[in-house]
Amino acid sequence: MCHSKYFEIIIFRLQVIEGSDNPLQEVVSVKGQKKDAEENIIEIKDLRKIYKVGNETVVALNNINITIKKGEICCFLGTSGSGKSTLLNMMAGLEKPTKGTIKIAGWDVEKLSEKKLALFRQNHIGFIFQSYNLMTFSNALENVAMPLIFKGMGRKKRNKAAKEMLKAVGLEDRINHRPSEMSGGQQQRVGIARAFVAKPEIVFADEPTGNLDSKTSKDVMDMIVEMATQYNQTLIIVTHDLSVSKYAHRVFHILDGDIDKIEVCS
């Protein structure tokens, strides 16, 4: 791995984030764009996670090394308890690793403070959950607009964006419905709209079809993959469902906290 390339990407990221008008930025960003196609958006090195429960220690992740490129659709496949969710949560900064580094979009995720983590999530990642995790007291529109509220976007602008997203997932007639007034598939589509509304570079999905029947699962997966492809977004899906893994460019088989094998699909 070439270290100078890393460096350039970091500079590029930092300057984009700080929004400086430095003419140097132009040069760097041009360089960055050139390398866009092969840019490693996720780099995980020697990742290890051990849980201590009483006197027992549980090795959830043993030693993980992964690099994922921008725009890639990756799937983590494995049996229950193999450590898939743990890996995903650490990538989203929800948990700190015991050892190792996680670099996502130029941020050293494991080192970020709570405040930086919030900014990181606002600006770079979207999340789709197995159990949808919608706000029960808000309607579809408010749910989808939620990440934009946290970013401090004005009401008009965010409602427009949220409506567009709801339309894209085919729920334009459910805008004012609450989660309790929608089916599981519809709720998950609201969840998808919410994950993509801020146009994040990476979308994480933990068992997005876990609560859905096979027909609905297919619709939902089609939708997720289509959206991610449209904006060249990186998609990380965790599942134990083989049919879901068919959508991926690469499938990482996880076994007892280690990557067993990597399957590359055409």
Added chain:
Amino acid sequence: MKKFDLIRMALGNLWRRKVRTVLTILGVLIGTASITLMLSLGFGIDQSYRGSLERMGSLNVIQVYNYYGGGYYMEKSVSVRGSGGGGGGGDSETKKLNDATCEEIEAIPGVQAVLRMLDTSVKFGSGRYVAWGQLLGINPEAMEYFDFVVDKGRLLTENDTTAIVFGSDVPRNFYNPKDRRSNWWGYSQDTEPSVNVLKDRLIMTFDMSYGEPQHSPTEGKRPKRYHVEGVGLLSWEGSMNYSWYAIANIDYVKKIIKENERMQGNRRRNQETIYNQIKVRVEDLDEVVNVQNAIKDMGFQTYSLNDQMVEMQKTSRVIQAVLGGIGAISLLVAALGITNTMVMSIYERTKEIGIMKVLGCLLKDIKNMFLIESGLIGFIGGIVGGVFSIGASVLLNKFLAPALMGRMGYGVQVDKISIIPSWLLLAVVVFSTFVGLISGYSPARRAMKLTALTAIRTE
């Protein structure tokens, strides 16, 4: 996150749990209303005392006495003493209440005017009628500062000599000594006085048997008769303290007293006038205590309504503190209620908060949202409590105040038992909002520290 969105979300959260929110607000209402009402009762009592004292006389006036022991009877029987007979009980070192002292007192910072009072018994005559009277010599330029209010005629000026301003009760004292049916103690309030002191010719004398059928024998020469002229009549309400007096220029009174003493054979020269009492007016109410202490330090006994005021204020403060304490306790209970509500809310919203965090909500926004919720409970409780206490105050004044009339001590008139100044309402709303924020602070921090992970895991 925009402030507006934060507030909207906070309001939404409160609205979602209407019953609990309303009950919590009710707690704050009771707390703030009791504080407001308790304090308002204190203010009402204060005001009643103050009002009553003001009716009794000016709070700015200090009375200074030349003698020890005397209470605060304004109308002490007073006689003019020579320098030798000065203040009973005072040793020769003690300062005397003479003109020099008066000037010294006038020089104390804050003193507006000094009223020198020299009084002596005289008898008035007008045609067939005579009257016993108390002649009070004062320095006319101070008159305007000491509650001399004329009903008819005018006040004295510095150039007046034989001019006399009569207290409102004096004209009724005239009686006809030769008429059995009329005598000096039998005057009635209703009948018109027999003498018009402003128009009729008047004679004044130190001869107490003047006009009486039997002349008591006198040792010296018969005291002189002076022709005097009534120029003013004081109003009763405005000048209650002077209603028995016939008031003249002090220089004139000094002159005729000396003349009389000389006639009676008292030959001591250059007798200095010693006043039994003077009054000092202080410009600023807050200065009264200082001036009073300065005069006390000179060795005189003083009295002012302010003394009484200070005592009453002390009592009133105690009452306020006790009542306010009761209110404070109920607000404290309300504060615990707010904390409890917020903690409950966190338990219910653990998952929601977790989702917010995963979606990139800043910690400070989560904290602020909780603070706004608890602050709003305090704020709304404060406002509703304020409105409630205004209503309760009106009812108290209407129904309880008349019942309390006259039970708070002699001369205390109660018209309002509860007074809520607008600053109190404002202060209470600010305070209860503050209490809300404080009560919500620890729950808000707790919400902020919840990990997003447990939120996602809970199914």
